[in-house]
Amino acid sequence: MKKLVLIILLFAGILGVHTAYGRQIRIDTKLPAGNIIVEKMIGDTVYVKPDLRDTEGDWFYWAMRVRGAQGKTLTFKFPHACVGVRGAVVSKDHGKTFFFAGNENRYWYSFTFTFGPKDRDVFFYECHPYLLADWERFAKSLDKNYFREDVLCLSKEGKKVPFATIASQDVDYKHRVVISARHHCSETIASFVMEGIAKGFMANDDTGRWLRDNVELSLVPFIDYDGAQRGDQGKNRKPHDHNRDYTDFLYPETKALTELWMDKKPEIILDLHCPWIYGELNNEHVYSPLGDPTITPDAKAEDRFFHLVEAEAKGLPYKVSGNIPFGTNWNTNQNYAQGLSSLQWARLNASGAKVCCCFEIPFANASGTEVNPESAREFGEGLAAAIADYFRGN
Numbered sequence: 460m461k462k463l464v465l466i467i468l469l470f471a472g473i474l475g476v477h478t479a480y481g482r483q484i485r486i487d488t489k490l491p492a493g494n495i496i497v498e499k500m501i502g503d504t505v506y507v508k509p510d511l512r513d514t515e516g517d518w519f520y521w522a523m524r525v526r527g528a529q530g531k532t533l534t535f536k537f538p539h540a541c542v543g544v545r546g547a548v549v550s551k552d553h554g555k556t557f558f559f560a561g562n563e564n565r566y567w568y569s570f571t572f573t574f575g576p577k578d579r580d581v582f583f584y585e586c587h588p589y590l591l592a593d594w595e596r597f598a599k600s601l602d603k604n605y606f607r608e609d610v611l612c613l614s615k616e617g618k619k620v621p622f623a624t625i626a627s628q629d630v631d632y633k634h635r636v637v638i639s640a641r642h643h644c645s646e647t648i649a650s651f652v653m654e655g656i657a658k659g660f661m662a663n664d665d666t667g668r669w670l671r672d673n674v675e676l677s678l679v680p681f682i683d684y685d686g687a688q689r690g691d692q693g694k695n696r697k698p699h700d701h702n703r704d705y706t707d708f709l710y711p712e713t714k715a716l717t718e719l720w721m722d723k724k725p726e727i728i729l730d731l732h733c734p735w736i737y738g739e740l741n742n743e744h745v746y747s748p749l750g751d752p753t754i755t756p757d758a759k760a761e762d763r764f765f766h767l768v769e770a771e772a773k774g775l776p777y778k779v780s781g782n783i784p785f786g787t788n789w790n791t792n793q794n795y796a797q798g799l800s801s802l803q804w805a806r807l808n809a810s811g812a813k814v815c816c817c818f819e820i821p822f823a824n825a826s827g828t829e830v831n832p833e834s835a836r837e838f839g840e841g842l843a844a845a846i847a848d849y850f851r852g853n
């Protein structure tokens with residue numbers, strides 16, 4: 460293959476490179492939730508890294524657009540582990556559809572991609588993106604007799620942070636559930652699970668009908684709203700991230716979520732997350748990091764709920780035995796030194812809440828099953844069924 464000759468390099472981290480035969484390869488962040496710094500290109504190897512912005516230490520979210528590379532094979536090299544278990548997530552149609560590039564020519568620190576003759580403009584992501592437009596598209600598809608959209612609060616940037624309820628107008632609900640996602644904005648798989656839960660509540664089947672008649676569901680799809688739209692890492696944001704903000708309340712969304720809990724008095728509070736990028740021990744199976752038993756409001760109720768989730772799990776496998784007990788692994792008090800997490804605050808303060816738990820849903824691999832938008836949504840539908848079982852006393 461002809462070697463690429465570098466004429467122009469590095470303009471604010473965005474690369475434009477003329478090849479020996481005049482074509483220009485351009486790499487930029489002009490895609491939804493874009494995030495990349497291009498350092499240099501040597502031959503067919505592009506040295507890139509995630510734009511950490513205000514993150515303390517390294518993190519692995521990135522998203523880039525590559526144009527003008529049709530017919531070429533390029534290797535993208537990162538300074539640390541940034542390539543997921545099934546390879547980069549690729550879109551050749553400007554974000555309409557996505558696929559995993561796969562494991563061939565993939566290492567944790569790099570991947571090689573062969574651009575087809577028509578691949579003039581390709582999006583690459585660390586994980587499947589999910590922004591406001593995705594939420595709005597989903598919201599539009601739901602029956603407005605039950606699905607109501609509202610505003611939780613204004614974000615730091617003054618944007619309306621969405622909040623939605625699934626409930627009938629004329630029912631005085633006994634059971635309430637509040638579910639949040641994206642405390643860490645780059646943990647996008649959480650959003651597909653949330654869609655699945657909503658889908659389960661809206662389904663035209665026995666479970667869906669029972670849920671709509673008996674349980675009021677509140678959904679907060681973006682706790683770090685601005686970060687999710689900008690393509691920030693979110694995790695380990697300085698001085699602390701959104702899920703360590705329940706002591707200081709620096710971010711409007713966290714305060715608003717506590718007010719929602721106080722207003723709704725939900726019996727079940729769920730918070731959806733994704734773990735680290737890879738590693739079979741903690742990052743490639745669905746699990747819940749269990750709360751400190753001294754502040755867990757009702758350990759029996761929580762344990763019953765986990766078993767129902769295991770029984771109803773679909774799309775992605777989940778086993779109660781995979782949960783991480785408090786005091787083990789990363790799940791220790793030390794992990795919360797910067798401030799209370801959302802669930803710690805809920806366990807201490809949300810009266811009436813019996814089940815306050817988090818699910819960690821991997822980015823690409825869950826015990827051997829591929830994690831993608833479809834399987835994550837399906838897992839969410841199983842969670843909805845478990846919520847129905849819980850309240851029905853099954």
Ligand SMILES: [Zn+2]
Nearest residue numbers: 643646732733
């Ligand atoms: Zn998280």
